[in-house]
Amino acid sequence: MKKTTISNVSHFVGQEVKIGAWIANKRSSGKIQFLQLRDGTGFIQGVLVKNEVSEAIWEAASTLTQESSLYIIGTVREDSRAPSGYELTIQDVSILQIAQDYPITPKEHGTEFLMDHRHLWLRSSRQHAILRIRNEIIRATYAFFNDQGFIKIDPPILTGSSAEGTTDLFHTEYFDRDAYLSQSGQLYMEAAALAFGKVFSFGPTFRAEKSKTRRHLIEFWMIEPEMAFIEHEESLEIQEQYVSFIVQSVLERCQPELKALDRDLSKLEKVTAPFPRITYDEAIQLLKNKGFDDIEWGEDFGAPHETAIAESFDKPVFITHYPTQIKAFYMKPDPEREDVVLCADLIAPEGYGEIIGGSQRIDDLALLEQRYQEHQLTDPAYEWYLQLRKYGSVPHSGFGLGLERTVAWITGIEHVRETIPFPRLLNRLYP
Numbered sequence: 001m002k003k004t005t006i007s008n009v010s011h012f013v014g015q016e017v018k019i020g021a022w023i024a025n026k027r028s029s030g031k032i033q034f035l036q037l038r039d040g041t042g043f044i045q046g047v048l049v050k051n052e053v054s055e056a057i058w059e060a061a062s063t064l065t066q067e068s069s070l071y072i073i074g075t076v077r078e079d080s081r082a083p084s085g086y087e088l089t090i091q092d093v094s095i096l097q098i099a100q101d102y103p104i105t106p107k108e109h110g111t112e113f114l115m116d117h118r119h120l121w122l123r124s125s126r127q128h129a130i131l132r133i134r135n136e137i138i139r140a141t142y143a144f145f146n147d148q149g150f151i152k153i154d155p156p157i158l159t160g161s162s163a164e165g166t167t168d169l170f171h172t173e174y175f176d177r178d179a180y181l182s183q184s185g186q187l188y189m190e191a192a193a194l195a196f197g198k199v200f201s202f203g204p205t206f207r208a209e210k211s212k213t214r215r216h217l218i219e220f221w222m223i224e225p226e227m228a229f230i231e232h233e234e235s236l237e238i239q240e241q242y243v244s245f246i247v248q249s250v251l252e253r254c255q256p257e258l259k260a261l262d263r264d265l266s267k268l269e270k271v272t273a274p275f276p277r278i279t280y281d282e283a284i285q286l287l288k289n290k291g292f293d294d295i296e297w298g299e300d301f302g303a304p305h306e307t308a309i310a311e312s313f314d315k316p317v318f319i320t321h322y323p324t325q326i327k328a329f330y331m332k333p334d335p336e337r338e339d340v341v342l343c344a345d346l347i348a349p350e351g352y353g354e355i356i357g358g359s360q361r362i363d364d365l366a367l368l369e370q371r372y373q374e375h376q377l378t379d380p381a382y383e384w385y386l387q388l389r390k391y392g393s394v395p396h397s398g399f400g401l402g403l404e405r406t407v408a409w410i411t412g413i414e415h416v417r418e419t420i421p422f423p424r425l426l427n428r429l430y431p
Contacts, residue, residue, distance in 0.1 A: 001073065007041035009086050012076045016091065023068045023099075024125070025106060033061050035090070037072060042256070043125060046072055046088040053091065060093055067099040067123070084256065118422055119431045129257035130418055133250055134407045138202070140249035141223055144242050145200045150225060153192040153199045155185030160381035168208050181206040186398060187330075187385050189226035190361060193396055194388055200225040212426055214415040215303065215353050217404055219424040226398035232332075232342040232360040235397035236318060239346060239356055240273040242401075243316060247271040250410055263412045267349065270314050277318040280340065283309055300326045307351040316355070320344040329371040331359040344399075352409035358399025365389035 003018045004011070024043060025036040035046040050058050064070065074088035104120050114121045121127055145152070158172070158179045169180040185201045192199040201224045209216060225242075227235065247268055250258070258265060278286070283305075287295050290308050295301075301309070301319075310317060321340040324333055331341035343359035362368045368389050372378075407419035417423040422431065 005041040006037065006039045006044045006084070009044065009076045009084075009088070013078055013086070014076065016073060016075050017088075019072050019074075019088075020096075021070060021072055022123070023064050023066055023070070024123075025066065026064060028062075033058075035061070035064065035072075037088070038123065038125075038128070042084060043128075044084055044086060044088060045082060046074055046090045048090040048093075052089075057092055060095055061090075063098060064093075064095070065099050065102065066105065067102045067120075069096040069099070070094060071096070083259075115417065115423075115428060116430070122421060125260055127418065129254075129260040130407065130411050130413060131421060132257050133254050133411050134403070134419060136250050136254050137246050137403065137407060137410065140246040141200075141202065141242075143249075144245045145198075145225065148198070148238070150198040150200045151196055153189060153196070153201055154203060155182065155188035155192075155201050155224075157182050157204065161379040170206050170208050183207060184222065184400060185224050186226065186400060187382070189224050189398060190396065191384070191388055193226040193228045193398070194392065194394070197229070198225070198227045210426055213303065215405060215408075217416055217420065217423055217425065220416075220420065221403040222400045223403060224398065224400040226396065228394050228396045230397045231395050232320075232344075232397060235358055235360065235399060236277070236320075236344055237273070239344075239358060239399055240275045240316075240318075243275075243346065243356070243406075244271055244273045246406070247410060258411075261411050261413065263410075267314075268410065271316065275316050275318055275346070276313050277320055277344075278309075279321045280319060280323065281321070283319050286312060298323050298325060303353055306347050306353045310347050310349050310351065310353075314349065316349060317347050318344045319347060327359070329375045329377065330361050330368070332362045333367075342397075348405070348409040350409065350412070352405060354402075355406045355409060356399050356401045358397065360395065360397040363389060363393045363395050365393065 001016050001018055002012060006019060009017065019039055021037040021039040023035060024038045027034050031050040033048040035048065037044050037046050048061050071094040072088065072090055073092040074090040077087055077089060078085060079087040103117055158174060159182050160179060169183060172179050182205055184205055185203065189199055189201055203221065204219055205222045206219055251268055284295060284297055287305055287308060292305065292308065295305065321334060322343055324339055324341050327341050327343055331343050334340050334342055341359060345354045346356035347353060348355045362371065368386060404416040404419040408416050417425060
């Protein structure tokens, strides 16, 4: 007898196997018990027929409750009606624990209740599907950048200052000085790119924004590539190739999960490079044509604006060349027009908003020093960042992709709180 997992039962059709599992649900029709089993790798139905097992086994199975744990011994058989294509004909059960009064039942529960029980809600088929897709996006991210010659560099989470201001940072004490939780690893990744050429990071970032929208988390994960000798247009090509790669990887490897979420696959199938590009100027005009008469040049876009722009395209769309005044100090001005910078935000379809922000970075020391003065960045903690332009400066570009927003878009779910195992929200630090 082979010990296996639900995800691997296809290799054992007609054979007897042993699986460790939990009861996701259960029903009975007199002489047959139907056990909905999960083991972390998938879900499968086990069928127990009374006249095919001993009385002791039948009675033991009758005591099983939702989330009870057990070992199942059964024969794998194909069943085209089953979601996984397979079922188990059960010969034996060995109970590990009978769960009592499991709080999340198959009935409807409110969001706050489910969030209070997030540690248990993770076991549901919907959350299982979402987080498996998240895992596939992470796997595909490593595959893409490793294949493209990038190396992974880990920037610090604790920083001595913020070159973009500290209003949205979490403050802590670092022995005898102030420190902050990182908003982004980008500045450190620039240093790494000038050492290794092409690098990427993947780690947690923190924003102390008092926001309650469906797009915002307090703690979230970012993928931040940085590339030496790469200019603006080249960076956009890498971004669209990367996003196309992760979407196609999910389509190829996560069909059961997408089906469980009722995701419209036709929308994802359109996500192939190249992506459309419009300038900020063109975006302003598009919005005015759609009735946003109050939007003026020089204003940043909010969620309604991004959604309206995305509705004009069936793929993610780049908005390029934002006004210098609303973008970060380190973004390189367009050589032909200094009031805009060589940057782009990638807006996802279907109202999911910005998933990537990126730019070509300033590589001229004098200009960066000027930007420091304009933004009143006098903190010596970032003197090292200026030195990157002093010793072998080169054209370089980078971008950051927010993992949770990307998961929300690809899975088609409404709120980012379901895209991370234990979300940190304005009013939530538990569990």
